[in-house]
Amino acid sequence: MNLVEALAALLIFPGLLYAVPMGWLMLGTERKLRSRFQGRIGPPLTQPFYDFVKLAAKWPLPRALSERALLAFFPLLSTGAIIGATALLPVFRGESGFAGDIILLVGLLEIPPVCMVLAGYASRSIYGEVGANREAAVDISCNIAFFTALIAMAASANSLRTTAIAFATPWQVRLPAVLAILICLPVKLRLNPFSISNAEQEVLAGPLVEADGRLLALWDLSEALEWVTLIGFVVTIGVPSRSGEWWIDAFIFVACSIGLVLLLTLVASGTARLKLRQATRLLWRCSFGLAVISLCAAFLVRGN
Amino acid sequence: MKHYGFLYRLVERAREHSAFLFHFNAGACNGCDIELISCLTPRYDVEQYGIKLEGSPRHADVFVVSGPITRATRGPLEVVYRQLPDPKVVVAIGSCPATGNVFCGSPMIEGPLDQIIPVDIYVPGCPPRPMAIVEGIAAAIHKLAGRHSAASGEQR
Numbered sequence: 001m002n003l004v005e006a007l008a009a010l011l012i013f014p015g016l017l018y019a020v021p022m023g024w025l026m027l028g029t030e031r032k033l034r035s036r037f038q039g040r041i042g043p044p045l046t047q048p049f050y051d052f053v054k055l056a057a058k059w060p061l062p063r064a065l066s067e068r069a070l071l072a073f074f075p076l077l078s079t080g081a082i083i084g085a086t087a088l089l090p091v092f093r094g095e096s097g098f099a100g101d102i103i104l105l106v107g108l109l110e111i112p113p114v115c116m117v118l119a120g121y122a123s124r125s126i127y128g129e130v131g132a133n134r135e136a137a138v139d140i141s142c143n144i145a146f147f148t149a150l151i152a153m154a155a156s157a158n159s160l161r162t163t164a165i166a167f168a169t170p171w172q173v174r175l176p177a178v179l180a181i182l183i184c185l186p187v188k189l190r191l192n193p194f195s196i197s198n199a200e201q202e203v204l205a206g207p208l209v210e211a212d213g214r215l216l217a218l219w220d221l222s223e224a225l226e227w228v229t230l231i232g233f234v235v236t237i238g239v240p241s242r243s244g245e246w247w248i249d250a251f252i253f254v255a256c257s258i259g260l261v262l263l264l265t266l267v268a269s270g271t272a273r274l275k276l277r278q279a280t281r282l283l284w285r286c287s288f289g290l291a292v293i294s295l296c297a298a299f300l301v302r303g304n
Numbered sequence: 305m306k307h308y309g310f311l312y313r314l315v316e317r318a319r320e321h322s323a324f325l326f327h328f329n330a331g332a333c334n335g336c337d338i339e340l341i342s343c344l345t346p347r348y349d350v351e352q353y354g355i356k357l358e359g360s361p362r363h364a365d366v367f368v369v370s371g372p373i374t375r376a377t378r379g380p381l382e383v384v385y386r387q388l389p390d391p392k393v394v395v396a397i398g399s400c401p402a403t404g405n406v407f408c409g410s411p412m413i414e415g416p417l418d419q420i421i422p423v424d425i426y427v428p429g430c431p432p433r434p435m436a437i438v439e440g441i442a443a444a445i446h447k448l449a450g451r452h453s454a455a456s457g458e459q460r
Binding site: 031035038039040041042043044046047049050051052053054057058059060061127200201204205208209210211212213216 | 317318322346349352358389
């Protein structure tokens with residue numbers, strides 16, 4: 001990966017220029033579709049953009065400098081990390097990546113939830129603390145399955161490059177591993193059956209309860225980018241074929257991402273929120289079970 | 305009349321299309337609260353105008369108050385009003401926060417609301433109909449959109 005390619009991936013596709021509008025479009029699609037499922041008209045697709053502009057134009061609250069710096073640090077770090085993760089997605093065939101980039105990618109994907117937990121504790125609000133607690137608990141239980149599935153794929157592809165994992169994993173490992181990661185997806189996006197940390201009827205806004213104006217705008221931007229990156233990650237490792245034509249690859253990537261948004265919205269509208277205990281049990285039974293199956297398949301494929 | 309540039313107009317447009325509500329019950333009988341909640345239902349569906357009910361006052365732009373301000377709720381009301389970031393608007397739902405309604409003259413109430421915090425829009429009625437509430441909130445959003453500085457109408 002040379003400098004020009006890296007900068008293009010970071011700033012244009014699938015980085016900043018693509019990810020920010022796409023993130024807003026995904027959030028808008030989710031809200032619109034959920035409204036339609038509930039028999040309402042719902043907000044326009046541009047709603048997340050209007051929300052962002054309005055929040056960014058709010059005047060900051062008078063706060064102590066140390067508190068302001070701490071509260072601004074977490075959403076900035078979260079947004080920056082998730083943009084970096086987006087740039088590492090192997091959308092095209094020619095991308096070689098570098099050895100061990102899957103570790104960097106997964107590490108960057110993990111920064112937003114950690115930031116959210118820390119921001120919840122830093123807010124010194126009881127709702128923020130309870131939300132952070134829930135976020136940490138549910139994130140750890142989904143990450144065990146997430147990492148096990150990724151380890152299975154990396155072991156069967158015999159590489160730590162994202163491109164090699166995306167192209168070289170045999171289907172008997174890929175199928176259960178991608179299913180396990182798919183179950184983890186609504187947990188990481190805090191969507192309905194697992195919207196435990198930001199349950200508005202129970203803990204108000206969860207860890208973001210003290211975030212005002214610009215901070216909330218940054219958190220919303222980070223969430224939009226998280227949608228693009230996590231969904232894009234599942235698409236890139238779940239769809240192994242690349243045509244070699246850049247525009248066909250890009251089109252398949254975008255179309256599969258939108259398809260996954262529809263699936264997630266359908267699940268989110270059709271289910272009620274689980275309790276923390278029910279959610280962790282479900283994750284351990286289904287997601288971790290599938291991940292273990294994929295790990296066993298990986299060792300069988302390797303033949304040791 | 306000051307002329308505003310592109311970014312200001314963008315912000316105005318965004319504010320007119322997006323409003324986060326925070327609802328404060330200052331001793332209301334729940335009549336107005338039920339009518340406010342019914343605005344969110346499929347029949348009235350205020351989310352199509354970008355209006356959303358928020359749980360935290362830190363996220364909100366529109367402060368919706370119902371009920372005559374009782375002694376117990378006056379302190380929390382002032383605290384929560386200060387927690388909303390500027391620019392913000394206050395909407396008084398129902399006759400109680402506007403005049404005290406049937407509780408007028410009672411030693412137990414501290415209202416009407418405009419003696420405690422500045423009120424932008426009154427929606428009279430006991431309780432007001434949901435369409436009246438939607439209209440009141442729309443008027444409040446319109447009032448909020450043009451506030452670019454403390455001089456352009458912001459009340460502190």
